[in-house]
Amino acid sequence: MKSNPDIKKAVRQHAEMAEFFSGGLTVKTNSPALQPPQQTTRQPCSPETIKELEDIAEQTRKCRKCELGSLRKNAVPGEGNTSARIMFVGEAPGADEDTQGRPFVGRAGQLLDKIIAACGLKRQDVWIGNILKCRPPDNRDPKPEEIIACIPYLQRQIELINPEIIVALGAHAAKTLLDTPKAIGQLRGMFHEYTPGLGHKPIKLMPTFHPAYLLRNYSDDNRRKVWEDMKKVLAELGLPVPEKTGK
Numbered sequence: 646m647k648s649n650p651d652i653k654k655a656v657r658q659h660a661e662m663a664e665f666f667s668g669g670l671t672v673k674t675n676s677p678a679l680q681p682p683q684q685t686t687r688q689p690c691s692p693e694t695i696k697e698l699e700d701i702a703e704q705t706r707k708c709r710k711c712e713l714g715s716l717r718k719n720a721v722p723g724e725g726n727t728s729a730r731i732m733f734v735g736e737a738p739g740a741d742e743d744t745q746g747r748p749f750v751g752r753a754g755q756l757l758d759k760i761i762a763a764c765g766l767k768r769q770d771v772w773i774g775n776i777l778k779c780r781p782p783d784n785r786d787p788k789p790e791e792i793i794a795c796i797p798y799l800q801r802q803i804e805l806i807n808p809e810i811i812v813a814l815g816a817h818a819a820k821t822l823l824d825t826p827k828a829i830g831q832l833r834g835m836f837h838e839y840t841p842g843l844g845h846k847p848i849k850l851m852p853t854f855h856p857a858y859l860l861r862n863y864s865d866d867n868r869r870k871v872w873e874d875m876k877k878v879l880a881e882l883g884l885p886v887p888e889k890t891g892k
């Protein structure tokens with residue numbers, strides 16, 4: 646039986662993408678012994694903060710503020726290190742996330758894991774969430790009324806975790822958090838500011854392409870752009886910036 650060239654191409658592209666974000670990257674350092682320990686997280690947050698974050702997660706599991714509440718298998722409140730310096734915010738759960746109640750666990754999530762690893766970080770170092778806590782049917786775009794109903798959960802999670810940098814994955818996350826109609830291509834590549842609420846100091850926000858977009862629009866140029874964005878995040882945090890040593 647002849648194999649489908651499109652499937653073969655997609656498999657090859659996926660393997661190359663994984664290689665780009667997992668292979669051939671080394672951290673340029675003088676001597677590891679001279680390097681200060683990497684500060685990937687901040688001071689642990691208070692028991693009260695952790696309790697409130699758990700309460701928010703519980704509220705999202707019971708939420709019926711929009712129609713998605715009656716369509717989901719599981720809400721996906723977000724997860725990760727509550728003392729994270731970096732917070733990743735995506736669009737909305739997909740089918741795998743809806744099944745497991747965890748963010749970014751499908752194909753796009755596997756690529757996000759590779760990007761995080763390429764940064765010299767672990768998934769446990771960061772916090773990962775979404776604009777919407779429930780899956781839109783057939784992965785359609787979030788509706789404005791769904792974003793309006795859901796966004797207070799994320800806003801409070803950001804206030805409580807108070808990361809130093811938010812990485813907005815894709816157009817929906819970037820446009821929602823920055824309250825702008827600008828395209829992701831115009832927004833990415835530079836820091837913006839997200840202001841959680843009155844009296845809270847702004848948090849730096851780096852928009853970049855969504856991993857699912859990268860998988861669909863595979864090109865060296867797009868992969869490089871995401872990597873350039875992440876290098877800026879690491880430099881801003883004073884973390885070692887891995888250099889690509891391979892081809």
Ligand code: URA
Nearest residue numbers: 735736737738748749
């Ligand atoms: N895409 C998203 O935006 N979020 C997820 O959690 C998974 C895929």
